[in-house]
Amino acid sequence: MADQEIYRASTYAPVNIAVIKYWGKRDTKLNLPTNSSLSVTLSQDDLRTHTTASCSPAFPADTLTLNGSPQDISGARTQACLRELRHLRQSVEEQDPNTPKLSTMKLNITSGNNFPTAAGLASSAAGFAALVRAIADLYHLPATPTELSRIARQGSGSACRSLFGGYVAWQQGTHPDGSDSLAYEVAPASHWPDMRAVILVASAEKKDVSSTAGMQQTVATSALFQHRAENVVPQRIKAMEAAVHGRDFAAFAQLTTRDSNNFHACCADTDPPIFYMNDTSRAAVRMCEAINSSAGEVVCAYTFDAGPNAVVYYLAEHEDVVAGTFKALLGGLSGWEGKRGGAVKTAESVPEGMEVAGELLRRGVSSVILTGVGDGPRKTDQHLC
Ligand code: DP6
Known part of the structure; x- marks a missing residue:
């Protein structure tokens, strides 16, 4: 009918x-x-x-x-x-x-x-x-x-x-x-198509404090947050747009990591404090810093949302040094199989002095997701019902 x-x-x-x-x-x-x-x-x-x-x-x-x-x-x-x-x-x-x-x-x-x-x-x-x-x-x-x-x-x-x-x-x-x-x-995406990301999944559990609730506790109690919203972010948005337009990875990376750290500092400054990052997350931070130091240039940038998972951005040309280092530590996990992960060359060594961070990552990361910049919503004829 x-x-x-x-x-x-x-x-x-x-x-x-x-x-x-x-x-x-x-x-x-x-x-x-x-x-x-x-x-x-x-x-x-x-x-x-x-x-x-x-x-x-x-x-x-x-x-x-x-x-x-x-x-x-x-x-x-x-x-x-x-x-x-x-x-x-x-x-x-x-x-x-x-x-x-x-x-x-x-x-x-x-x-x-x-x-x-x-x-x-x-x-x-x-x-x-x-x-x-x-x-x-x-x-x-x-x-x-x-x-x-x-x-x-x-x-x-x-x-x-x-x-x-x-x-x-x-x-x-x-x-x-x-x-x-x-x-x-x-x-x-076509403007800077070689942006890649490896996501270190440190927890696939539902988060403790939802973003919606957490951010309003921060607004209500953190003085650091006022400074972030009024003075820090407006300049960073302009600088980030310039970094993207100029395909300037070093500037992109510095802004990304600093903004993630500033956001999590505001979470810690919230009353009562909110902690989304854990020991595994901090080990990922240390590993990224060590990868950059041993490369002698900024080749990766970490960022964390309202949870412990690390998202590490890098350019395709640095896949082996960035994703390859994580693969050397976490090669047994799911996420490395398949065409993208399989193509990542495992690094021969991890940066020196990273034994503790490496162990924390091995213990705390449950899977990895390899991905990169992509396009917007796509219409499909595949209907779910
Ligand atoms: C840390 O968009 O989930 O991921 O508007 O309350 O639904 P609601 O919050 P949501 O918050 C995301 C917070 C963030 C940062 C970001 O994505 O910009």
Whole structure:
């Protein structure tokens, strides 16, 4: 029957890992940040959310399924995204009365991740970006990725950056309604395609303190954070954009590691203090510093989100010295098999004096993920339901 028709659209959306971090909201309802941020979108071949959005007059209720488990869809963030997208669809329907009234139908959304959910691997970013992109495609919305970023931001702040590939900034904006708090492309992946990352998975558990809760404790109690938001980040965003435009890895690396350290210092300055990094994370920091010293130049940069996993950025030309050193220590773990990992040449030695750090890494890292800069959401005909 025509009125029982099911309409579908599917998308893959990438993970992004910030190099200048978002931490702190000036408006918790709209997810308006206290500072701008900048990230690298990672390849969807390695990390991605696959989402199918469908709607039909036959569906009795809106539903959301993630990795096979039904999710609560009544949360304010998901509801805000659905409301905004339906509103845009209504405008399309008003302009052309022959367009099917999809905005009045219930939505069934089905998602799957190819990486551990909520392990500090930015799953909410890929998840909300995929949800917004898939529904926008289902609704044939004429909106640009920047316009959609305003909606995805309300799902999870960092999600607004996953609507683009390559190097992406989220400008904090000044308007109270959030209309100028949007993501934009600093440069596409093709501008600096040889950016690589090895992720050392130190825990695939759900995090202790969620980003949402943690950042508001920091805003409320840390004096160091005020300084970060007002004085440190604005200059770093400009410098990072210049580093990306100029493909200046040394500048990119220094800004990335310093910003990660500054963010975690603000977490430690929170009352009560928040610790996302652990002994394994600190061993990864020491190993990266040692790799850079023994190379005699900056060849890698570490960064940590709200969890202990290390994301180590490097250029393809330094794969053997950076990823190869970690492979020498962690060669038995999953993640090195397959075409990318298999091609990494194991370093003959690790830098001197790194025995303790090496042992901590061997004990604490459970798997590795090799990836690199990648493109933005991709439409697909592979439907999940
Ligand atoms: C440390 O985007 O997860 O990864 O807006 O509350 O959903 P909500 O927070 P979320 O925070 C991400 C924090 C971060 C830094 C970053 O990605 O910029």
